Amino acid sequence: MKSGVSSWRTRLLPPLLAIVFALLLSAIALIISGADPLQAYGTMVGQLFKGSTAVDTVNLGCVYYLSGLAVAIGFQMNLFNIGVEGQYRFAAVVAAIIGGALQLPPVLHTIVILLVAIVSGALYATIPAVLKVTRGVSEVISTIMLNSIVAGIIAFLVNADQFGVQTGNNVGTRQIAPSGRIPGIPIGSGTLFGFVFIAIVIGAAYWFMLNRTRFGFELKASGESSTAASAGGVSAKKMTLIAMLLSGAVAGLVAMPELLGRDYSYGITATQMYGFTGIAVALLGRNHPGGIAFGALLWAFLDTSAVSLEQINVSKEIATIMQGIIVLSVVVAYEIVRRADLAAEQRRVGRALAGNGRKGSSVAEGGAV
Amino acid sequence: MSATEAEAPDRGTPAVQLTGITKRFPGVVANSDVNLTVTAGEVHALCGENGAGKSTLMKILYGMQQPDEGAIEINGTEVRLRNPQDAIRTGIGMVHQHFMLADNLTVAENVFLGAEGLHGIGRAARSRLAKLAEQSGLHAKPDTLLEELGVADRQRVEIVKVLYRGAKIIILDEPTAVLVPQEVDALFDTIRGMKADGYTFLFISHKLDEVRAIADTVTVIRRGTTVGTADPKSITSHELAEMMVGSELPSPQTRESTVTDREVLRVRELRLSAEGSERNVLDDISFTVRAGEVLGIAGVEGNGQTELVETIMGMRKASGGHLELAEADGKARDLVRLGTLARREAGIGYIAEDRTRHSLLLTQPLWVNRILGYQTRKPVSGGQLLDIAGARKDTERIVREYDVRTPGIDVPAAALSGGNQQKLIVGRELSGNPVLLIASHPTRGVDVGAQALIWEQIRQARADGLAVLLISADLDELIGLSDTIRVMLRGRLVSEANPATVTPQELGSAMTGAAGEGEEVQ
Numbered sequence: 001m002k003s004g005v006s007s008w009r010t011r012l013l014p015p016l017l018a019i020v021f022a023l024l025l026s027a028i029a030l031i032i033s034g035a036d037p038l039q040a041y042g043t044m045v046g047q048l049f050k051g052s053t054a055v056d057t058v059n060l061g062c063v064y065y066l067s068g069l070a071v072a073i074g075f076q077m078n079l080f081n082i083g084v085e086g087q088y089r090f091a092a093v094v095a096a097i098i099g100g101a102l103q104l105p106p107v108l109h110t111i112v113i114l115l116v117a118i119v120s121g122a123l124y125a126t127i128p129a130v131l132k133v134t135r136g137v138s139e140v141i142s143t144i145m146l147n148s149i150v151a152g153i154i155a156f157l158v159n160a161d162q163f164g165v166q167t168g169n170n171v172g173t174r175q176i177a178p179s180g181r182i183p184g185i186p187i188g189s190g191t192l193f194g195f196v197f198i199a200i201v202i203g204a205a206y207w208f209m210l211n212r213t214r215f216g217f218e219l220k221a222s223g224e225s226s227t228a229a230s231a232g233g234v235s236a237k238k239m240t241l242i243a244m245l246l247s248g249a250v251a252g253l254v255a256m257p258e259l260l261g262r263d264y265s266y267g268i269t270a271t272q273m274y275g276f277t278g279i280a281v282a283l284l285g286r287n288h289p290g291g292i293a294f295g296a297l298l299w300a301f302l303d304t305s306a307v308s309l310e311q312i313n314v315s316k317e318i319a320t321i322m323q324g325i326i327v328l329s330v331v332v333a334y335e336i337v338r339r340a341d342l343a344a345e346q347r348r349v350g351r352a353l354a355g356n357g358r359k360g361s362s363v364a365e366g367g368a369v
Numbered sequence: 370m371s372a373t374e375a376e377a378p379d380r381g382t383p384a385v386q387l388t389g390i391t392k393r394f395p396g397v398v399a400n401s402d403v404n405l406t407v408t409a410g411e412v413h414a415l416c417g418e419n420g421a422g423k424s425t426l427m428k429i430l431y432g433m434q435q436p437d438e439g440a441i442e443i444n445g446t447e448v449r450l451r452n453p454q455d456a457i458r459t460g461i462g463m464v465h466q467h468f469m470l471a472d473n474l475t476v477a478e479n480v481f482l483g484a485e486g487l488h489g490i491g492r493a494a495r496s497r498l499a500k501l502a503e504q505s506g507l508h509a510k511p512d513t514l515l516e517e518l519g520v521a522d523r524q525r526v527e528i529v530k531v532l533y534r535g536a537k538i539i540i541l542d543e544p545t546a547v548l549v550p551q552e553v554d555a556l557f558d559t560i561r562g563m564k565a566d567g568y569t570f571l572f573i574s575h576k577l578d579e580v581r582a583i584a585d586t587v588t589v590i591r592r593g594t595t596v597g598t599a600d601p602k603s604i605t606s607h608e609l610a611e612m613m614v615g616s617e618l619p620s621p622q623t624r625e626s627t628v629t630d631r632e633v634l635r636v637r638e639l640r641l642s643a644e645g646s647e648r649n650v651l652d653d654i655s656f657t658v659r660a661g662e663v664l665g666i667a668g669v670e671g672n673g674q675t676e677l678v679e680t681i682m683g684m685r686k687a688s689g690g691h692l693e694l695a696e697a698d699g700k701a702r703d704l705v706r707l708g709t710l711a712r713r714e715a716g717i718g719y720i721a722e723d724r725t726r727h728s729l730l731l732t733q734p735l736w737v738n739r740i741l742g743y744q745t746r747k748p749v750s751g752g753q754l755l756d757i758a759g760a761r762k763d764t765e766r767i768v769r770e771y772d773v774r775t776p777g778i779d780v781p782a783a784a785l786s787g788g789n790q791q792k793l794i795v796g797r798e799l800s801g802n803p804v805l806l807i808a809s810h811p812t813r814g815v816d817v818g819a820q821a822l823i824w825e826q827i828r829q830a831r832a833d834g835l836a837v838l839l840i841s842a843d844l845d846e847l848i849g850l851s852d853t854i855r856v857m858l859r860g861r862l863v864s865e866a867n868p869a870t871v872t873p874q875e876l877g878s879a880m881t882g883a884a885g886e887g888e889e890v891q
Binding site: 232 | 711721731737781
């Protein structure tokens with residue numbers, strides 16, 4: 001089917017073009033800095049097969065994937081949830097504190113921690129959601145502010161006077177007992193997070209929700225045209241509220257792979273910025289669960305293998321440059337391909353009609369039956 | 370009309386000559402090999418279905434788009450129009466269908482805006498303005514704020530604007546679409562007067578009677594190409610329309626009455642106040658629509674029709690009054706507390722006045738558009754889960770039964786022409802056994818073929834016992850389809866008319882309030 005082909009082209013061509021373009025531009029940057037691009041790229045790819053890089057890539061990709069999904073849910077209805085960053089960190093610290101304080105049987109303990117994380121993430125997203133729905137406050141502004149507030153909340157909560165535990169130079173939450181952890185799968189020198197499988201399930205659920213449920217339809221409809229959605233009986237305010245809460249709920253899980261699979265405690269030194277990476281990953285994956293997975297893995301690969309560049313005396317920042325160029329070019333490439341496709345589609349419809357020139361008359365006659 | 374024959378200027382060199390214009394445009398219909406000759410000092414009408422390519426052609430002539438092939442000659446010299454400024458320099462002016470005026474400026478300021486270089490903004494400019502205002506019948510004072518003017522006066526301001534910029538050839542894009550019959554007559558008088566002063570007009574319209582009343586020559590455009598030029602004095606409207614569609618013509622006449630006494634929609638004392646003010650946008654609206662009845666609401670746009678429809682649909686919250694819908698089983702249901710979706714589920718089909726804003730998800734395929742508004746009902750949904758196969762199958766049925774011309778149901782809605790989009794919407798809103806159809810300008814911007822089909826579908830549904838609330842600016846459509854007509858003025862239903870006897874002129878008077886409130890229009 002023709003439209004099938006074209007929709008595949010719409011989906012796959014832009015990211016491929018963008019990656020090729022990014023490789024070319026980065027090559028120029030490498031040449032300017034006096035390095036051999038081929039050698040640099042070779043080293044990065046080669047690194048994938050050394051040590052635990054491949055497993056680390058998938059693990060980090062899992063985190064990015066969750067963050068990308070959280071952002072994508074907002075994107076579906078034109079909500080720019082920059083606040084994934086704040087929501088996941090808030091959820092992480094609350095879940096770590098409660099998880100560390102509880103003594104529960106295995107599995108149940110884990111489920112409770114995950115539920116706490118989901119609820120906390122959604123709770124932190126409630127603030128911008130309510131502000132947006134009742135007062136029309138832009139979610140971009142409110143979530144940026146909440147992002148910076150969360151640093152203070154974490155610093156306060158993990159303080160030894162509150163729920164924190166001083167370990168050496170670091171302050172963090174109490175360790176979560178083994179009953180609350182998610183076991184990993186040892187592969188080579190690394191350990192694959194068990195959470196990877198949960199992330200896959202969440203991705204599938206996201207796809208199902210979006211494409212098969214009434215809720216997903218209403219979400220997409222309000223995102224595409226709030227006026228058409230409201231005439232179709234979809235309340236834009238309700239959808240905004242739900243989408244924001246759902247986005248926050250998924251954001252709440254972002255830190256869980258590392259918390260339950262590696263760190264078991266959340267401290268002020270825990271890695272940040274996953275929420276912002278999620279925005280790039282969602283853009284890269286075009287809000288499609290498969291696309292986001294690809295984007296997350298690519299991003300994680302660039303992050304983990306960049307270290308190897310220092311072996312050949314190339315600055316590892318070149319990976320950051322590549323990430324930036326990829327996002328920019330993906331956005332541009334999608335727009336170009338989308339327009340070209342719509343034009344092609346309209347031409348095709350036009351041709352189909354021109355071919356049926358005679359049909360015009362039969363319509364009017366048929367209309368007067 | 371004899372005045373029009375007076376001193377026609379030199380008819381030697383054509384004012385505008387388009388030869389072989391071809392525009393490959395990412396749209397449904399492009400221009401291909403268009404030829405058009407407009408003699409100086411004439412009113413030349415350009416007729417065609419919507420989407421036939423009239424607008425594209427005029428945009429090319431006004432420099433907004435460049436043709437891929439072909440030549441444009443103005444007064445005998447070939448020109449290249451790269452932008453509207455080029456067109457204005459060669460003496461072409463365009464009065465757009467949607468006015469391009471600033472409400473918060475005065476008439477004079479609107480005219481001078483952007484053309485300060487011609488005569489400044491002082492005395493010279495004002496005397497020029499006064500002269501042009503007289504010529505074009507603009508009676509508003511130059512210092513009146515634009516927001517205080519009515520539609521007809523705004524249109525005059527637009528005309529003065531293009532004259533002020535030195536236009537000798539004036540394109541009028543569907544100038545009568547926004548006017549009531551009396552205003553149309555006044556406009557035509559002005560056009561005739563200006564024609565005598567040597568101006569040339571290109572008059573775009575698909576209202577054939579008007580074309581015959583005003584034009585000296587008419588060129589018909591169909592499927593992107595010019596199919597012929599005719600003398601409107603010697604050709605009948607019917608023949609002209611047949612040139613446009615190339616087929617037998619539809620008429621909106623409903624034949625025998627199918628009105629029953631079963632009341633379907635009861636509206637009592639409905640009120641809606643404007644946001645943040647005490648003013649009532651809808652005031653004390655009461656009416657009943659019965660099964661098998663088409664109730665037409667006439668009115669100049671902006672008198673509350675849009676708000677009435679959106680209040681009945683639950684998209685606006687009424688500030689008072691009662692709304693009751695009798696469902697198929699005869700049980701009356703209070704609508705006031707229900708949301709839009711619940712009202713739809715209770716059996717209201719809704720054809721919105723602006724289909725791209727309210728009825729379609731433009732980038733989504735047709736079958737996804739089938740679900741909109743029906744996301745909780747069979748056959749496209751099983752409640753919380755969508756039934757994709759059911760939606761696709763039912764979309765195919767609509768495409769077949771309503772003759773939506775499309776290569777398939779996977780194309781995005783935006784790729785379809787207006788008429789085909791509307792047929793899809795009508796098909797969708799008539800599925801699911803509605804008891805009431807709210808049709809707001811159902812054939813606006815739709816070609817004649819689609820119009821016939823839509824009228825026929827509405828008539829058929831009415832015969833099957835559907836109650837229809839019809840809002841339209843097309844008085845012929847309103848008179849032809851309705852069983853009862855109510856006139857709406859400033860948020861109130863002011864009079865009632867019998868479609869069997871009323872003429873568009875009488876209806877026009879009632880719409881402007883000339884006929885006195887509360888009277889029966891005869």
